[in-house]
Amino acid sequence: MVLTREEKERFVLDLYNQGKSTRQIAEEARMSFRDIGAILDKVEEEKKTSKEQAEKVSQSTQAYQLFYEGKSPVAIALSIQEGFRLSRR
Numbered sequence: 001m002v003l004t005r006e007e008k009e010r011f012v013l014d015l016y017n018q019g020k021s022t023r024q025i026a027e028e029a030r031m032s033f034r035d036i037g038a039i040l041d042k043v044e045e046e047k048k049t050s051k052e053q054a055e056k057v058s059q060s061t062q063a064y065q066l067f068y069e070g071k072s073p074v075a076i077a078l079s080i081q082e083g084f085r086l087s088r089r
Helices: 004-019 022-029 035-056 059-068
Strands: none
Touching: 004 035, 004 059, 022 035
């Protein structure tokens, strides 16, 4: 049976998540260490990128949060340029 690229990647990740070593994965998946490393590196990079995006909060969101907490002046705290205004209503 021939596996597609995506199926092989999932298989490698399943084995890795089971705690298998790279050598054991290579034997079971019949893949090179280089290909396994590339798959694992790709997944780690994707995790890192998604984590950075989740942590990255827009400046306007930060401003609204500070404004909500009653901190003033919000624009100075965030080094916001002229033209960005928040007002209490």
